[in-house]
Amino acid sequence: MNKELQELEAELQSLRPPEPSARLLARIEADLAPKRRTLLAWAGLPLAAAIAIMITLSSEKPAVVVTPVAIAPASAVADRPDIFKPIATQNVLYATEDEGIVTLTEGRKVRRVNPAYVDTVLWRNPRTNASLTWSVPHHEVQVTPVTFQ
Numbered sequence: 001m002n003k004e005l006q007e008l009e010a011e012l013q014s015l016r017p018p019e020p021s022a023r024l025l026a027r028i029e030a031d032l033a034p035k036r037r038t039l040l041a042w043a044g045l046p047l048a049a050a051i052a053i054m055i056t057l058s059s060e061k062p063a064v065v066v067t068p069v070a071i072a073p074a075s076a077v078a079d080r081p082d083i084f085k086p087i088a089t090q091n092v093l094y095a096t097e098d099e100g101i102v103t104l105t106e107g108r109k110v111r112r113v114n115p116a117y118v119d120t121v122l123w124r125n126p127r128t129n130a131s132l133t134w135s136v137p138h139h140e141v142q143v144t145p146v147t148f149q
Contacts (some may be wrong), residue, residue: 084123084132092118101146113142 099112116139123132 084125084130086121087124088122090120090122092120094118104143109146109148110143111146113144115140115142 093115095116097114097116099114101109102112103109116137118135118137120133120135123134124130
């Protein structure tokens with residue numbers, strides 16, 4: 001059986017495909033020509049997108065106009081029925097980056113962790129029951145001394 005497989009393998013190795021005709025090669029080349037042009041057109045799109053982004057970023061932005069707001073005295077604020085009052089707060093930890101053990105400038109070894117939070121305050125107008133939610137992200141740097149024993 002092993003000899004039969006060796007003979008089959010030798011026969012298969014001796015087989016060679018015939019050379020394609022000139023007509024077949026010309027037809028294949030004609031079919032690929034439009035695809036090459038399409039490929040070149042698609043290759044230019046990233047360049048066009050990069051130019052469009054550069055033009056957008058380099059265009060002048062309109063100046064921000066800040067209008068000063070007059071602040072009313074505390075007595076006038078207390079009498080107004082449309083004042084929003086804070087009714088709930090929330091502090092949510094959404095990410096923590098552990099930088100591991102680092103060396104401070106004075107040479108002490110510490111572990112540095114950077115938590116990221118979102119603080120949310122819910123304001124409500126007691127007269128109209130309208131509400132306003134205010135969310136502000138903030139980051140901290142926590143340093144814990146490390147002692148090696």
